Structure formats: C-alpha cells, structure tokens
Amino acid sequence: MRLLGIFAWSVVEDAMHRKVFYIILxxxxxLIFLIPLLPSAQLGVQVDLMREAALGLTTIMAFILAIIMxxxxxxxxxxxxxxxxxxxxxxxxxxxxxxxxxxxxxxxxFTLALIFLVMVIFVFAKFRVFDPGLLKALFTIFLEASxxxxxxxxxxxxxxxxxxxxxxxxxxxxxxxxxxxxxxxMNNGNPVAKIGAGFLYYIFPNLERFNINETIAHGERxxxxxxxNLILLTLMAAAFSSIFLYLGVYLFSRRDL
Amino acid sequence: xxxxxRIEDLKKSYKTGRKSPRREAIDGxxxxxxxxxxxxxxxxxGAGKTTTLKSxxxxxxxxxxxxxxxxxxxxxxxxxxxxxxxxxxxxxxxYLTPRKLLRYFGKLFGLQPAAIEAxxxxxxxxxxxxxxxxxxxxxxSKGMLQRIGIAQALISExxxxxxxxxxxxxxxxxxxxxxxxxxxxxxxxxxxxxSSHQLSEVEDVCDGVAIIDRGxxxxxxxxxxxxxxxxxxxxxxxxxLPDFNAALPQSAFWKDEKKGRLNLRxxxxxxxxxxxxxxxxxxxxxxxxxxxxxxxxxxxxxxxSERTEE
Numbered sequence: 001m002r003l004l005g006i007f008a009w010s011v012v013e014d015a016m017h018r019k020v021f022y023i024i025l026x027x028x029x030x031l032i033f034l035i036p037l038l039p040s041a042q043l044g045v046q047v048d049l050m051r052e053a054a055l056g057l058t059t060i061m062a063f064i065l066a067i068i069m070x071x072x073x074x075x076x077x078x079x080x081x082x083x084x085x086x087x088x089x090x091x092x093x094x095x096x097x098x099x100x101x102x103x104x105x106x107x108x109x110f111t112l113a114l115i116f117l118v119m120v121i122f123v124f125a126k127f128r129v130f131d132p133g134l135l136k137a138l139f140t141i142f143l144e145a146s147x148x149x150x151x152x153x154x155x156x157x158x159x160x161x162x163x164x165x166x167x168x169x170x171x172x173x174x175x176x177x178x179x180x181x182x183x184x185x186m187n188n189g190n191p192v193a194k195i196g197a198g199f200l201y202y203i204f205p206n207l208e209r210f211n212i213n214e215t216i217a218h219g220e221r222x223x224x225x226x227x228x229n230l231i232l233l234t235l236m237a238a239a240f241s242s243i244f245l246y247l248g249v250y251l252f253s254r255r256d257l
Numbered sequence: 258x259x260x261x262x263r264i265e266d267l268k269k270s271y272k273t274g275r276k277s278p279r280r281e282a283i284d285g286x287x288x289x290x291x292x293x294x295x296x297x298x299x300x301x302x303g304a305g306k307t308t309t310l311k312s313x314x315x316x317x318x319x320x321x322x323x324x325x326x327x328x329x330x331x332x333x334x335x336x337x338x339x340x341x342x343x344x345x346x347x348x349x350x351x352y353l354t355p356r357k358l359l360r361y362f363g364k365l366f367g368l369q370p371a372a373i374e375a376x377x378x379x380x381x382x383x384x385x386x387x388x389x390x391x392x393x394x395x396x397x398s399k400g401m402l403q404r405i406g407i408a409q410a411l412i413s414e415x416x417x418x419x420x421x422x423x424x425x426x427x428x429x430x431x432x433x434x435x436x437x438x439x440x441x442x443x444x445x446x447x448x449x450x451x452s453s454h455q456l457s458e459v460e461d462v463c464d465g466v467a468i469i470d471r472g473x474x475x476x477x478x479x480x481x482x483x484x485x486x487x488x489x490x491x492x493x494x495x496x497x498l499p500d501f502n503a504a505l506p507q508s509a510f511w512k513d514e515k516k517g518r519l520n521l522r523x524x525x526x527x528x529x530x531x532x533x534x535x536x537x538x539x540x541x542x543x544x545x546x547x548x549x550x551x552x553x554x555x556x557x558x559x560x561x562s563e564r565t566e567e
Contacts, residue, residue, distance in 0.1 A: 006364050017352040084344040085409065088314040089365040090334040256271075256317040 003091055007099020008106055011073065015107045020068070025111060028061040029118050036126065047127045051119075052217035055137050058115050059213065062108055063172070066145040069104045070152035071164040074252070083257055094249045101153055101245060108145050112138045136225050137216040143237035144210040148172065150241040154248035157255055174200055175207035205240050209233060259328060261417050261448040262313060264288040267322030269308055269472075282308040283319070284472035290417075290450055295443055297459030297466040298452040301558055305472035306452045307345065310419055314342055327416075338366065341415030345422045345452075347406035351395040355386055355405050358394065359412055366413040373412075380408040383438060399426035407435065411442075418442065418449045424458055436462055460550040468554060470561040476553075484548050490526050492519045494533065495541035504532055520546070 185197035363373035467477035494517030506525035
C-alpha cells in the first residue's frame with residue numbers, strides 16, 4: 001500500500017506541473033460559464049440545459065484527461081528512461097503500474113471535485129438551485145474514466161501513445177454504440193454482420209449505462225438513479241477495470257525495459 | 258569471500274525485426290563479483306554490458322541462465338533493497354529539486370523520514386550539491402544531473418553499487434571527485450560494478466575487470482593477473498637484422514623493424530632469444546613491457562572478433 005501511495009502521489013504531483021492539465025481544466029470551467037450564452041438557453045428549461053451541457057463538457061474533459069494520462073504515463077517513463085531508476089529499486093512492477101493507475105484516478109477525482117464545486121456554485125448563483133444530484137453523474141463519469149484509463153494503460157505497455165489513444169476512442173465508440181446499433185445489428189442484417197455484432201456485443205461493456213447525464217440534468221423526474229444503480233455500476237466498472245489492469249500488469253511484467 | 262553477484266550461462270536475445278533473426282545480446286555470460294570488490298565491466302559498444310546490468314536489476318527478462326544476488330537465486334525486490342543503481346545518462350523529472358528527488362527514492366526504499374533527511378544532507382554534500390538542494394533540476398547541467406544520479410544510487414547505503422558510465426558528462430574535476438567517492442565506498446566495503454568506456458578510470462579504481470564481447474565474458478580476473486597474462490617483452494637488436502622472420506614464434510611481431518625492436522610474449526622469449534643468437538643477431542636490450550588496460554582490452558577484443566569470424 002505504501003508504494004502504491006508513493007507512485008499515485010507522484011502522478012498527482014506530476015500533473016500539477018503540467019500546463020496541459022490546467023489548460024483542460026480552465027477550458028472546461030470557461031465553457032461552463034459560457035453555457036448561458038447559448039441561444040437555446042433562453043428558451044425556458046434553462047437549469048436543465050445548463051446541467052446537461054455542463055455534464056457533457058465535464059464528461060469530455062474527464063475522458064480526455066484520463067485517456068491522455070493513461071496513454072502517456074508508462075511510455076514517457078520508458079522513453080525518458082526514468083523507469084530504470086524506479087524499477088531497479090525494491091519495488092514490484094505491479095506496484096508501479098497500479099500506483100500510476102491510482103494516481104491518474106486521483107487526478108480525475110480531484111478535477112471532477114473541482115468542477116462539481118464550480119458547477120454547484122454557478123448553478124446556485126444563476127438559478128438559486130442547489131443541486132447535489134450532480135455528484136451522481138460525476139461519480140459515473142469517474143467510473144467510466146476508470147475503465148478507459150485501465151484499458152489505455154494496458155494498451156500503452158506495448159503500443160505508442162497515439163495508437164493507444166486511438167484504440168481507447170474506438171473502444172469508447174463501440175462500447176457506447178453497443179446498446180443501440182450493435183443490438184439491432186445482432187438481430188437483423190446479414191449473417192456475417194450478425195456474428196461480428198454479436199461478438200462485439202458480448203465482449204464489450206455497455207458504457208452507455210454509465211451515461212446518466214440526461215437523467216440527472218432533468219432532475220431525475222423520469223428515472224431516479226438510486227443507490228442500487230450506483231452500486232451495480234461501481235461493480236461493473238471494478239470488474240472491467242480489474243480485467244484490463246490484470247492484463248496490463250501481466251504484459252508490463254513481461255516487457256523488457 | 259562470498260559472491261555478491263554470480264551470473265551463470267546467461268542468455269538474452271532481442272527481436273530486430275519481424276523477419277530478421279533474433280540478435281543475441283548476451284550469449285552464455287558467466288560473471289562473478291566478490292564482496293568488497295570493485296569490478297570494471299568493459300566491452301565495445303553493443304557487447305551486452307547494459308543488458309547484463311539490466312538483467313541483474315530485473316529490468317529485462319533473460320531467456321535462460323541464472324543470476325544469484327547475495328547468495329540467493331533471482332533478482333527479487335528483496336535483493337534490490339541492497340543495491341544502488343546509476344543508469345547511463347540518468348534522466349529525472351526536471352520540475353523536481355534534488356531534495357525532493359532523493360526523498361522520493363528514499364521512500365521507495367522504505368526508509369524512515371528522519372533517516373531520509375539525514376541521508377539527503379550527507380549525499381548532497383558528498384556530491385557537492387548542498388547549495389543547489391532546493392533548485393529545480395531544470396537548471397542543472399549534465400554533470401550536475403550525473404552527480405544527482407550518483408546521490409540517488411547511494412540513498413539506501415547500498416551493499417552493492419551498480420554504475421553505468423559514472424563519469425559520463427563530468428568534467429575532469431568531476432571525474433576526480435567521483436573517483437574519490439568510489440575510493441571512500443571501497444574503504445567502507447561496498448561492492449561496486451562499473452560499466453565504463455573510460456579505461457583509465459577503470460584501471461585507476463577497479464580491482465578487477467571483466468571484458469565482454471558479443472555477450473560473452475572473454476577475459477576476467479584481477480587487473481594484475483590479466484595484465485601479467487598478456488605480459489610482453491621487447492627485444493632490441495643492435496646491428497643488421499638477420500633474416501629469420503619465418504621462424505619467429507607466433508606471438509612475436511616487429512614493433513619497429515628499422516630500429517630492430519621485436520615484441521613478443523613471455524612464453525616465447527627464450528625461443529626467440531635462442532633463434533636470434535643462433536642466427537648471429539646482436540641483442541642490445543631485453544625489456545619487460547606491462548600492457549596498459551587499453552592495450553589489453555584492444556588485444557582481447559580483436560582476438561575475440563577474429564575467432565568469431567573464423
């Protein structure tokens with residue numbers, strides 16, 4: 001645990017020294033402030049629109065952060081050879097890999113917490129509405145980010161950051177399309193498409209389940225996201241992250257540095 | 258004396274391309290370092306020195322063979338507690354300060370905070386960077402980064418120190434400084450393995466050397482032993498040279514034929530002297546010549562290359 005904490009904290013410190021982190025954060029906050037200027041924001045359902053757009057922006061920001069950090073963290077250490085100084089110490093490779101993953105998740109959590117504060121204060125100042133429900137949406141964004149981070153870290157053990165990022169985006173698109181397009185392709189269409197879609201359908205997690213932005217934005221009037229839903233989503237995220245992390249650690253332990 | 262490191266028949270090959278054959282980086286390497294010894298690991302570029310060090314530190318996975326550290330088989334994290342390592346041209350996150358960097362590495366070794374702080378002060382003073390303790394590494398020269406690299410390798414007071422090109426990037430004064438540090442560690446009983454291209458440095462600091470070429474140990478032992486094994490004699494002839502080139506012993510060669518200076522190995526000395534005298538040669542001087550490490554290294558590597566080509 002001690003080593004995991006040391007590696008995780010090193011990621012947080014590292015992120016704090018990188019301009020890209022502040023640029024992503026500042027851009028997100030700025031865009032949230034600009035939402036009320038949207039033409040459709042004048043039409044009535046202002047709070048809902050505000051929340052939906054803000055959560056959408058936050059989702060994009062969190063995933064960009066998670067994917068970029070996950071894709072670059074191991075290759076950067078390997079290319080700069082800082083990894084020699086680390087793995088030659090009395091640490092196991094899985095300490096390093098898991099510690100880095102936890103560090104990225106800490107950065108994502110910290111960023112989401114900051115944005116939550118900005119959103120809550122902004123929504124309250126503008127509409128006099130206090131909305132702690134936003135936390136649920138941010139939590140599911142965090143869970144989905146954990147799956148993407150573990151996947152992209154696993155890929156980055158042997159692949160370049162660019163290829164890993166491409167794979168993560170592909171995974172994201174397919175895993176979100178699963179609910180609608182893959183399901184219908186699996187049940188209709190030609191036999192080859194059916195088999196392909198069926199394979200993807202059962203292999204990929206349904207990441208669309210993590211997307212509760214719309215429900216939360218509309219004040220959970222149609223569907224309420226309860227504790228059971230959140231627990232199930234947490235278990236699902238933990239399961240997929242564990243699989244990717246296990247494979248990532250396995251690949252990393254076999255890699256020559 | 259107990260061996261701190263023993264490598265037996267180590268092999269490691271790398272893929273060089275999808276269709277190309279694998280390249281043997283280490284090909285049946287055997288090596289041993291005794292406690293308290295300073296061993297220089299020498300070899301031409303691509304000989305397998307760095308791969309050997311990486312194998313010992315668990316950075317690469319060997320194909321076969323055994324590595325024993327402190328009497329135990331394998332390169333476990335437990336064994337690495339007693340090892341300090343300086344990679345070639347070390348690179349660190351440049352936003353860190355020397356103090357923060359050493360604190361980080363101290364924590365990786367599980368040292369207590371008070372012990373880490375005491376060790377940091379000592380090491381920064383040892384490598385001459387006390388005044389720069391809280392400056393960002395961003396403004397450090399290559400030589401200063403090398404010194405910090407040496408400090409981080411010593412953070413845990415290792416029993417076994419592995420240095421890959423420790424003098425790289427250092428000016429002559431810096432090299433002398435590092436040599437002094439190594440002498441101090443030798444007195445303290447630290448076992449040191451130095452991989453270096455600086456033969457003069459190895460000759461000055463090391464008790465023994467191992468020369469590797471194409472992943473094999475082609476010569477190893479104490480410096481005196483090795484250099485004596487290649488001990489040469491120079492015979493200076495006075496007067497005209499008789500014609501007996503064909504009959505000369507195998508190790509003999511003319512260092513300067515015009516001046517009549519013939520070099521040869523110890524075991525061929527008597528035969529050569531007899532041949533010269535039988536042929537009416539006039540011997541003006543016989544001189545013992547000890548090879549420098551550079552000459553020894555060159556001779557052995559060339560011989561190894563010739564054998565491989567044959």
